[in-house]
Amino acid sequence: MCSSGEKQCSIVFPTEIFLHQTSVDQHHVKINCSSSSSSSSSSCSLTDPQASIVLFRNRKPEQKKTFPLTSTETFTCAVKDLQDIHSADVCLDHSSCWTVNCFPKRICALKGSSLNISCEYSHPQHQQLIMKRWFKINRNINQKGEEIIEKKNKVKFYDSPNKHNLRFEKLSKSDSGEYVFEIGENSNDLKESTFPEVTLIVTDLRVEIRPSSEVTEGQKVTLTCSTSCPLTPNSNFHWYLNHQPLKGENKHLVIDAVTSQDAGNYSCVVKTKEIFMSSVKTLTVKSINTTTQIEIVGGVSPKVIVLVLVSVLVSSLICLTVFLWIRKKRTSTQSSSSEAVKNLYTLNTDHLYEEIPAEATDNRLHHSQVNHENTFVYSTIQAHQEQEHVPYAITKVHLGLPQHVHQDGVAHLVQHHLLRELGAQSAETQ
Template identity: 35%
Template sequence: MTYADGRMCPKSLMNNCSITFFRDLHVKVTAINAVKVQLTCRTTCSLTNLKPTFQWYRKRDYVASATDQKHTVYGKSDDDGYYCVVQDQKDLLSPSVCVQGESCWRVNYMKHRICALIGSSVNISCNYSYPPGYVLVDSDTNTYWYTTNLRSLTKDPNYEHRVKFSGQTKNHHTLTINNLTERDSSEYIFRFLTNKLQGKISGLPGVKIHVTGLTLKMIPAANTTEGQRVTLVCSSSCPLTDNPTYRWYQNSVTQKQSQQNYVVLDPVSSQDAGEYSCAVKGHEELRSPEETLTVTQQFSQSSAVKNAAIGITVVCLSLVFLACLWTLRKKTQDSRTDTTQSGQTHSDPMYDNISAVSRTLVTAPHGEPTEPQDEPHYSSVHFHRSTNSNSQPPQRQEDVQYAAVNFNVSPDASKTFSRPAL
């Protein structure tokens, strides 16, 4: 957890910070006289603009509150440990101190809050002490870790094959939990017993572990346009312990790493589009789920005008092409119509002028006509030769004109044909 300004970080996430408050609380012991000791709660942060209230505890029992950071203890023979807490921030407490010497009933943890990733491992360490005259009973039943359900981890099947204890160093003990799951989020407490009935202590408050996964967020949105600003945030439900280094991946390829849990793409381009994920250095296999960044190309006003002009030009050219095509087709149809009519005109023999007048012939009894009979007369007869459809275009044919054509009804009658008029 990072501490700096004693305030909450802005939601913009542009500044490198997290939830901030006091750190490194510790108690200074000052002997006033033979029976009086003054305890002072100190912090490395400046308290100029802050007026917190400090609370004092003896072992785990509340003793007093004060705004001047000081507390007085009477009786140097007190063998209980004291520690201070900033009011409303009970997870941020000082290590326990002895009023006299270094041997009193106390358990001090290296960290009181740990934020760890799902699937990772965590170490919880503590130092402890007890007054002279007691002997530690070193066995699994007398020195152990347990959770808030008061069940020893050695007897809990949920932790089987996942926990390890290390207490080779005097007055020091470490609990290791492997392959963390969300169910492991709890408060862990160290307890030890001595050879005397009342010689025991539980280190309350214990260490709170929060197990979380990584989530990649895109601010303001995962869909954006070129030229905009996009912030990628690798977030978790708690500030990860030990200020880790973050790694960023685009399409499963490492792009960059940073101490901040965010990166800024400004301005964003189409090359930035893709699948993004994040991880913590040392736990690269524990990546966040991938999120898709979609970047749309942004057209300028000049480009829009240019594209509109191109569109209008294309439409006009299309209309001109269609008009030319229609005109050509019309001409082709007219030409075919004229050719058809011409072929029909010259295909069969035609008679331009045929006039005939019928007269009745009267036959005399002796077989001679009694009077001359009028015969049909034809002023002209025109014969046109038929043209073959497969031959060349028909040429104009010469007309043969006859001055007169006489047909006699009687079979014996003479037929008179005039010679062609030249």
């Protein structure tokens, strides 16, 4: 048992403490303290100083163990530094003692439930009990706060001989706190138990999903019907999926390999004398294929990303190689065309030699002019002596062309007019 309903603890304390009386002689008894049980999972035994049980006499630690039967003092056993785990108050002389014992000392109750806090008391026979009242402790100032009074449909008191009950209806979280019951002859001389506080923790039900409310097919999922304090051991739990009951009556629902059919809205129910249901918690189950795509996009699978990047890089290199090869081929083709034009003619400085039959009887120079779209072509023909009966002439061509005329067009134009001129010369010779 922990010292607080909201805190974790490394020591598991006993849940019950008992005070035992052993007769020493006719006038004395020996008092011993013990626990009904200590958890086997405890990290320390009751001999450990952190979990030792201490005897108290009139609210003060007591080392003695033997006392007279006529003692009017009150004795209690409690865990050291954790006095809310203690035994009932005991008075050796029952006829002359004031005692108050309320049980249980620590109560965990569900929101909306009803609760009884029961107290037993005794008082000297010669004194009359007049006052009985409850207080709620204000822990901020560690003092008694407001007095608890009866309220319709909320707080009620019930009395029987030497017993008193405080009943809450429809508990809310604001009812959580520590309560004190006092008795006495008058308001100025009230008695309470050695360790008077009754600790009440009001909790609701909630569904917790581990490892997460969004999982992937095949994962193990544990759903827990959780509270902020431990409920009584006889609490019965039931589970619902989409408002349909599931098998099992445990506060834990375990799914070893979750599937898409397990997705939906879960809620848990606790059945005591009443039925209490938690709010709904949604479990989302993703398929493996969807998860794989998400992992690739999110960078969870670096190997796949490396393969994709390598593929993209190789594709880019192939495209670049093809582009450079096409460009080189196109440049080579253009160079070949330019070389052909240069072989056909040379502007201003080159000479074009053709075999032209010379006129036998006339050694005069012939000059012809060709006008084609504002482009002038000049040719000069000079006569030469016959050599081995093979007449020829030297023709010098000067092209005065604009720069925008394409070389292929020039070559075609020159070839056309030269052929035409040579044909005319041949006709005259004949």
